[in-house]
Amino acid sequence: MSALSRRRFLLAAGGSAATAALLAACTGPSPTPTDGASGSTSPTPAGPPVWSELASAVTGTLLLPAASGYAAAALTENPRFDDAQPLAVLEASGPADVAAGLAFAAKYGVPLALRSGGHNYIGSSAGGASGTGVAPSLVISTATLTGVTLSADGTTATVGAGASLVAVYSTLGEAGRAFAGGSCATVGATGLTLGGGVGVLVRSFGLACDQLTAVEIVTADGTVHEASRDTDADLFWACQGGGGGQFGVVTKLTFATQPAPDVNTWYVEWPWSSASEVVDSWQGWAPGADNRLWSTLKLLGGETHSGTPSVSASGTWTGDLGDLAEQLKPLLAGVDAPPTDNQSFRHTYLEAMMTEAGCENTPLAQCKTGPDGALTREPSSGTSNVAYAALDASGISDLVAAVEQAQTVTGMTEGGISMDALGGVVSSVDPSATAFVHRKALMTVQYTATFAVGADPAPFDAYVRGFRTTMTAHWQNWAYVNYCDATIPDAQTAYFGANLPRLQQLKQQYDPRGLFTQPQSV
Numbered sequence: 001m002s003a004l005s006r007r008r009f010l011l012a013a014g015g016s017a018a019t020a021a022l023l024a025a026c027t028g029p030s031p032t033p034t035d036g037a038s039g040s041t042s043p044t045p046a047g048p049p050v051w052s053e054l055a056s057a058v059t060g061t062l063l064l065p066a067a068s069g070y071a072a073a074a075l076t077e078n079p080r081f082d083d084a085q086p087l088a089v090l091e092a093s094g095p096a097d098v099a100a101g102l103a104f105a106a107k108y109g110v111p112l113a114l115r116s117g118g119h120n121y122i123g124s125s126a127g128g129a130s131g132t133g134v135a136p137s138l139v140i141s142t143a144t145l146t147g148v149t150l151s152a153d154g155t156t157a158t159v160g161a162g163a164s165l166v167a168v169y170s171t172l173g174e175a176g177r178a179f180a181g182g183s184c185a186t187v188g189a190t191g192l193t194l195g196g197g198v199g200v201l202v203r204s205f206g207l208a209c210d211q212l213t214a215v216e217i218v219t220a221d222g223t224v225h226e227a228s229r230d231t232d233a234d235l236f237w238a239c240q241g242g243g244g245g246q247f248g249v250v251t252k253l254t255f256a257t258q259p260a261p262d263v264n265t266w267y268v269e270w271p272w273s274s275a276s277e278v279v280d281s282w283q284g285w286a287p288g289a290d291n292r293l294w295s296t297l298k299l300l301g302g303e304t305h306s307g308t309p310s311v312s313a314s315g316t317w318t319g320d321l322g323d324l325a326e327q328l329k330p331l332l333a334g335v336d337a338p339p340t341d342n343q344s345f346r347h348t349y350l351e352a353m354m355t356e357a358g359c360e361n362t363p364l365a366q367c368k369t370g371p372d373g374a375l376t377r378e379p380s381s382g383t384s385n386v387a388y389a390a391l392d393a394s395g396i397s398d399l400v401a402a403v404e405q406a407q408t409v410t411g412m413t414e415g416g417i418s419m420d421a422l423g424g425v426v427s428s429v430d431p432s433a434t435a436f437v438h439r440k441a442l443m444t445v446q447y448t449a450t451f452a453v454g455a456d457p458a459p460f461d462a463y464v465r466g467f468r469t470t471m472t473a474h475w476q477n478w479a480y481v482n483y484c485d486a487t488i489p490d491a492q493t494a495y496f497g498a499n500l501p502r503l504q505q506l507k508q509q510y511d512p513r514g515l516f517t518q519p520q521s522v
Helices: 003-012 018-022 051-057 070-074 095-108 165-174 189-194 233-239 272-288 321-333 349-356 393-408 424-428 458-475 491-510
Strands: 061-063 088-091 112-115 138-141 148-150 156-160 212-218 224-228 249-256 263-270 293-301 310-317 341-347 380-387 412-421 443-451
Touching: 051 061, 051 088, 051 095, 070 088, 070 138, 095 112, 095 138, 095 212, 095 224, 095 249, 148 165, 156 165, 165 189, 165 349, 189 249, 212 233, 224 233, 233 491, 263 272, 263 321, 263 349, 272 293, 272 310, 272 321, 272 393, 272 412, 272 443, 293 393, 310 321, 321 341, 341 349, 380 458, 393 412, 393 458, 412 458, 443 458
Parallel strands: 088 138, 112 138
Antiparallel strands: 061 088, 148 156, 156 249, 212 224, 212 249, 263 310, 263 341, 293 310, 293 412, 380 443, 412 443
16 A cells, blocks of 8 residues: 555544655655764863763663663664664763763763654764764763653643653643644654754644743753753754754753644545646645645655555644635645545544554554564655745646656655645744744755665665755755755755854854764754
8 A cells, every 4th residue: 555545544544654754754864974973072082982981970871782782772763774883872861961971972082973763864863874974973862761741730841852752742632732743753852843843733833943942951061951041042042943963962841832622634635647736736825824724745656656656735724624625625726637535534632643643543652663663664765945935837847757757766665755834833933033944934845765674775865865956946955954964065054044153153152172063063
């Protein structure tokens, strides 16, 4: 069954959404190797690292390559980076452990890799996978900090840095509260938020970073900051879209919550012959629709799409179910052919979030990858654009042709493009108010390909990056830092635009010796 078919049944009665969720922000490509390690620390290292020194300084778990749990702890969510052999993995128990790990790295000149959810697109958090440009590193992992608690009145949620999105949704939804984030079950709330945080309720709730009210973050000097709009305001600003692993290690986040709305999910599919009309109609409608309506447009090809690719729009609506048809009318009216499928269903907030995550019939404890999980890790490649302008006829033609090219890439399970609408509440915030600069954009765009474990990633990387190059001629070079790709020209400007100088200044202030120097560090 194709991913689009799975998505259709997911939105209806509960199918699997592993691939659809992937195209909504789960994994991605390795970059062209870059010079240098992932961390530059002391100008005069004390000598070879004495790992027993770090082990005795922490209350968490330090796993060296000979340890029984090392192999599992070394894995990220993308199997293409499974050849990584980190120097060690520190599973931090809290900010004190993080500070100890940072001091150890600085003392001995040990490269660092930082990890929470393990979804870094270019594999930086793997700590030394081939093709990533990252030397074997000490991985400081906050993945075990998974607690999610609500305040007495439910208006704020305190989230451990390693909590997955579904864990946050479950705790909040059970209490009748809501937070808006992405749809990939295993993505960590920390990485999502630090890069901005596009999700399935983004037009009505705002970005994940807009819901953030405080962060506990350990900076390079070992200081634990409780940053908010009132305290360490510049550091807090940088955590609202400035990207993960730049200014410190986040160990805890606090979010404002809202009363949980009922959520209507909907799905519309058309024949491939209507693809150009669908793109034209959707891009003129979705970013300016009622704030309560969010949508994504997907054009996907590959081996799971026999014959021709597929074109579909799906999304969420938090108004009355009876009003949804009226909201979708402009989209449908722009396409001559009738849809081949048109469905909508009403859910509670928690049901909708678990459905979007592909875990609607799965216990929370199993909504993960790994031996005890029901989800499957799948190799992937991806990159991004951020679009500020609608495509003209030439741009639409180039887009459709690039999707059709996916049918010719041998071994591609599924590949193509996913366009996620912005606008709404996102656009009401000034681009300089947070580090996320792309407030006035129409959409974020992902180019993604999935393939078999063990396959050479090169042809799939070439496909998604070639697709991006084609579309950059129409959408310019803007990109989304959470879908990072080290081959993007002038990537820092592409991610941060006019906010880059302030981020660079803060980088010098909080990390003057470059302890957090990853392949795409500010």
